[in-house]
Amino acid sequence: MDFPLITDGYFYAVAIPAVILLGISKSGFGAGFGSLAVPIMALAVSVPQAAAILMPVLLVMDLLGLAAYRRDFDRELLRFLIPCGLVGTVIGTVMFKLLDSHLVAGLVGIFTLVFLAQRLLFPPRPDSRPPPRWAGGMLAATAGFTSFVSHAGGPPINAYVIPLKLSPVRFTATMAVFFFVLNLSKWIPYGWLGLLDMRNLATSIALLPLAPLGVWIGVKVARRISPLWFYRMLYAGMLLTGCKLVWDGFFQARLT
Numbered sequence: 001m002d003f004p005l006i007t008d009g010y011f012y013a014v015a016i017p018a019v020i021l022l023g024i025s026k027s028g029f030g031a032g033f034g035s036l037a038v039p040i041m042a043l044a045v046s047v048p049q050a051a052a053i054l055m056p057v058l059l060v061m062d063l064l065g066l067a068a069y070r071r072d073f074d075r076e077l078l079r080f081l082i083p084c085g086l087v088g089t090v091i092g093t094v095m096f097k098l099l100d101s102h103l104v105a106g107l108v109g110i111f112t113l114v115f116l117a118q119r120l121l122f123p124p125r126p127d128s129r130p131p132p133r134w135a136g137g138m139l140a141a142t143a144g145f146t147s148f149v150s151h152a153g154g155p156p157i158n159a160y161v162i163p164l165k166l167s168p169v170r171f172t173a174t175m176a177v178f179f180f181v182l183n184l185s186k187w188i189p190y191g192w193l194g195l196l197d198m199r200n201l202a203t204s205i206a207l208l209p210l211a212p213l214g215v216w217i218g219v220k221v222a223r224r225i226s227p228l229w230f231y232r233m234l235y236a237g238m239l240l241t242g243c244k245l246v247w248d249g250f251f252q253a254r255l256t
Contacts (some may be wrong), residue, residue: 002157003204004198004199004202005199005202005203005206006045006199007246010043010044010047011041011044011045013044014040014041014043014044014208015040015041015044016207016210017134017162018036018037018038018041019037019038019054019057019207019210019211019214019251020070020213020214020217021040022037022054022058022061022214023037023040023041023210023211023213023214023215023216023218024036024214024215024218024221025037025154025214025216025218025237026061026064026065026176026179026214026215029187032150032193033221036240037054037055038050038051038054038150038151038152038239038250039051039074039105039150039152039241039244039245039246041054041252042224042248043227044182046162047102047149047150048096048115048195049189049195049200051149051150051151051195052152052190052196052197052200053200053203053204053207054151055183055186055187055190055195055196056201056204056205056208057207057208057210057211058151058179058183059183059184059206059208060208060211060212060241061211062176062179062180062183062184063180064211064212064215065172065176065180065215066176066180068215068219069169069172069176070167070173071173072096072103072170072172072173073170073173073174073176073177074166074170074174075091075172076160077164078174078177078178080133080136080137080140081136081140081157082139082177083135083180084138084140084144084232085140085141085144085153085157085178085181085182085183086140086144086146086185087140087144088141088143088144088146088147088148088153088182089144089145089147089182089185089186090138090144090149090244091144091145091190092144092146092147092149092189093148093189093192093193095099095145096148096149096189096193097139097193097233097255099149102222102248102249102250103112103149103238103249104146104150104249105152105245105248105249106154106246106248106249106250107147107151107249108146108150108155108156108242108245108249109241109242109243109244109245109246109247109248110242110246111142111155111156111159111242111244112238112239112242112245113156113239113243113246115155115158115159115238116235116238116242119162120179125209128163129161130164130230131159131160131207135160136160139156139157139159139160140156140157140160140178142156143155143156143157143182144154144182147183147186148182148186148189150154151226152241152245153179153182154175154238155243156174157178158234158238159181161174161175162231162234163177168230169216171230187235189213203241
């Protein structure tokens with residue numbers, strides 16, 4: 001019996017670059033671009049379906065990222081962030097069917113752009129203190145929530161971790177472990193919500209070969225890029241992500 005995967009050519013025209021971009025971001029280089037994957041795929045399918053299709057792809061990417069950076073992550077930081085992030089996934093599970101996904105996308109986009117504006121208008125001094133831990137807890141929980149709804153957990157957690165001034169490899173490794181745990185925690189809720197049907201899973205299998213390609217490209221670049229350019233690319237990705245999410249949340253819905 002044939003798998004009932006999506007056969008629409010337009011879907012793959014947007015899904016293939018989205019998956020490669022996600023793989024590059026999961027490996028560290030261009031980390032800010034990862035949250036664009038679901039909005040790009042949402043040009044062809046709904047946000048919940050795009051998020052469900054990416055679940056197996058994310059699992060493979062997470063495992064590849066962990067293998068590449070298994071000795072580089074910040075254990076102490078993860079002990080603090082992961083429990084808070086899991087609280088966010090629980091909230092996302094409870095509220096998934098009550099919230100409009102476009103509204104969530106728009107709010108994440110506004111938050112992202114406000115954070116970037118603050119960094120550009122009031123750049124941190126070399127001796128500036130890191131954000132307070134209570135802010136980190138709230139942002140990690142927000143990341144868990146937005147990651148559950150639309151795999152857009154990057155902007156909130158970046159707002160806390162970027163000011164910590166980790167090296168590119170340590171930043172990437174820590175985020176790889178954080179999102180591996182969050183993404184793993186989403187499987188049972190996604191199944192309970194009916195998102196992991198055969199059509200979505202079969203489509204995921206068709207896209208899986210692209211996962212190692214994106215991660216490989218990102219790992220090669222991430223280990224060679226300077227911290228200055230790493231964070232410049234991170235900000236550029238967050239800018240594009242914020243603009244796209246605001247468009248999807250507050251303008252596109254009115255035009256359709």
